[in-house]
Amino acid sequence: MNGVPWESVIAVLGLAVPVTAALWEFFLAGRKRLGYRVQMDTTVRDSSTSGPETRVFQRMQWDGRTLADPSVVLLRIENVGWSPIVEGDYVAPATDPVGVSIAFPGRRVVGMAVTERSRNVPRSFFTPDRPGFAATDGVVRLPKVILNRRAHYKVLAVLDREEGFTEPEFPDPEVSAGVVGGVRGGTVKRTEYYPFASRPVRWLLAALVLVSVAQSAATFARGEDPVAAPLDCAEGTLHLSGSTAFRPVLELAAAQYTETCPDARIPLSDDSFRGSVPGLDTLAAAGEKAGPGGSGGLGDRLAFSDGPKSDGRPELLPRPVALSLFTLVVSEDAGVRDLSLRQVRDIYAGEITNWKQVKGRDLPIRLVSRHPGSGTRAALEARVLGGRPLPAVTTNDCRSLDAGRPGRCEVGGTPSLLDTVASTPGALGHSEVGSATGHEGVRLVRIDGYPATLEGADQGAYPFWETEIAYTYGEPPADSIAAGFLRYLAAEVGKDVIRSKGHRPCAELDKPLVCRPSGP
Structure with a gap:
């Protein structure tokens, strides 16, 4: 009578050890x-x-x-x-x-x-x-x-x-x-403090490690190649568009995803990231061009928006991804580091026009803003200015702002805005926090004494934030690269990428289903 193959014994142990650990940890202890x-x-x-x-x-x-x-x-x-x-x-x-x-x-x-x-x-x-x-x-x-x-x-x-x-x-x-x-x-x-795990769990983990080593040795002994890619890897080309504020997250996530999944391609260009509304326009145009399909949605495109889309586009489906934090920024010579919410609104309403009116230097306030369609600008108007629109543009070229009086100009993206604020005396602008932090020539502004922190936004003390939402055109196929990339962002590795750029994953908020911070 032939004996049981030792590979089968290892496989049974590989199943029994984690099951035993789960029964112990969740049902017994x-x-x-x-x-x-x-x-x-x-x-x-x-x-x-x-x-x-x-x-x-x-x-x-x-x-x-x-x-x-x-x-x-x-x-x-x-x-x-x-x-x-x-x-x-x-x-x-x-x-x-x-x-x-x-x-x-x-x-x-x-x-x-x-x-x-x-x-x-x-x-x-x-x-x-x-x-x-x-x-x-x-x-x-x-x-x-x-x-x-x-x-x-x-x-x-x-x-x-x-x-x-x-x-x-x-x-x-x-x-x-x-x-x-x-x-x-x-x-x-x-109880006692266990820096790693309790003693029974440590024994089970040690046994699991031994089983894993034995399985690896058996695999190499048979000369079989290990699986190269995780389950969520998909092949094809994914086109991303939308928010310039969220672009650093997407660049890093795309690089790590394509490194893990060799059959995936995610090309990025400046033309793809021109703001939230242009990104949604690009997605909608691609969906309309593709026409109705058997799967019901595009599997190769995603658009990222700082905040929800406007009404009238029911085919664009939202997936909340993260809480994005924004900040007001000033040029170094303004002499201001803290503004009350009332002062900010009065500045954008034209009632405060010189920094000396808010205990800064004797410089006219020059507003540098993003073009219409920017999610950062929409968040500023909705959450900081109480729904009021920005004042009229006084010049189409920020370099021609009058040095002797206040004015307002507009730029296309976050990097351009930060560079313009840094080089314009008395300038005030708005930016995503991660990009503004450490940028030479600009200073972040506290609002009502609160710095731009995720904790302040989550507790309702800091007003300048927005939900970063990924939009698909219809429901993408489950095996598409768009669906795989969304699952990647929601997994632990994707969450690490989101946190590394100063955002907070929706799943970690008090109300993750709607991705809104707690508090009033």
Whole structure:
């Protein structure tokens, strides 16, 4: 009887190892799991030995009395499972607002505060009037905080030795909590920090590496060539057009995609990137020229726009890609680095015409703008100027702007705008942040004190941003190069490219389905 081929054994192990790891992580160890860590537990006696300057801690007081033997404890409460923990998951009765209790044997609680919390843990859980949030009878009580996967918050407690407790060392804090359906009965567990992975997972990963090495050795032993290209590689030529602000992302993504996929070609030219509206016009014209086809859409063209298209083109289908951040830029001699939103609107309305009116230098303000059809210009009008159009052009050639009075001119692309602002005294323009950062001769302008950051836009504090949208003509075939390139941009490698140029992938926003930042 012939034995089982060893290649088959390796194949079975290659399937069994990841399945076992998945079952362990998601079903056995990955249910609801509430944990805590004691990140600091120190007494003033310990701190005061560091030097005379630390003896200030020995003078800590409470209610007018000096603490006898104060200590400080910092605890981290965290969701270390794979499922979110909601208010109804805590084992405490529904009428009891307390979710977690922390006792300190031998010590009484003098004061406490929540010093850190994950971004998605609201501050309202820890207000003084919140039921279940208190420190009474020497016990810190915390409410039933909703914790998404990997969310946490930290509690800092100031304590003092209880009268009659004579032990030299204090026992560890006693944390009482539990969640329904959790690991090992749902009782809160003291966790440890694993910089890589837990020990069982490390063993499984090591086994998986050994299986992979064995499979590779078997492949080379048979003399077979490995697969050269990933599944999303498509052959053919892809034509891109549209936003000049998003062009740096597309140039890098196209170079990496064609390097990975040797049968794909993505030629780029200055004529293809003349602005969002011209790019949509090019896509629409190509679709109309091709006429109705069996697939229902073009598979070799994409147009990228800073913001949504205008009405009247139902055949152009949107795919939100990223949040694009824009900024106002001024020439170095303007002497201005911060403008209020009202000042910006007054400048473009012609009510402020000299930089000295906003505490800058005595120079007339010269506006340098993009041509109509630019998505950056549309974002400026819609999000910064409140829907007001730009003032009339005073000259068709920016080089002929009158040096003695204000005026406005227009240029074609982002690089041309930045060069013009840098070489024109008192100039003010608008640009995508990634291109403007580090450009010689220009300075980025804060709006209402907020710099151009993705965090500010995502929180509603910074107004000058727009959604970068990829448009197709109809629905492209699933195996087309247009569909493959869109999937590439949405994959991890594509997200890295988007982030490297100062944008944020839509999937990473609070509301990825509409690709709009949270907040008002």
